[in-house]
Amino acid sequence: MAGMVVIYKQPADAKAFDKHYFETHIPLAKKIPGLRKYEVSRGPITVLAGPSDVYLIGTLHFDDLDSMQKGFASAEGKAAGADRRLYAPDESGVQMFIFDSREV
């Protein structure tokens, strides 16, 4: 499986963030071709090391990196990416990691 993990810092307006994320961004992102699973953190995030002001973590799963790249390059992928810049415009407020993974 390949995944994209997106880590959002505490937003200035959490209510507005939630509204946009859950009502607009998730429905847009779920249209990305090849998306197999979309998980969102629920409740507080405990930080044992690293930045302490983390608010939400979203994880998108695809079969492999190739499927993910094709998904992000599609019209639906571009729309979801553009939408992200609306509710989290400041790149210092987000971390995004894309990687292939295997079970050990």
Add this chain to the structure above:
Amino acid sequence: MAGMVVIYKQPADAKAFDKHYFETHIPLAKKIPGLRKYEVSRGPITVLAGPSDVYLIGTLHFDDLDSMQKGFASAEGKAAGADRRLYAPDESGVQMFIFDSREV
């Protein structure tokens, strides 16, 4: 499901890191009671936003936060935690996030 995501920065000695992580840490961590799945990133990690010097991402999955807490509090959990401080002693070189999640 609940998960712990551990993000490691590029180590000074990647070969030594890999040896310890794959040969010692993973076998120790897999003994933690309640661990359902352990995934490790494979190959390069693409960073779209955030720190660019990420080397490896490990994700441990448990049924829920309660199972995870019990697992980490066990002798096996403590041994795995202590071992982590051997191959990644500098907390500035690691990020660790613990959270419950749901599929959307």
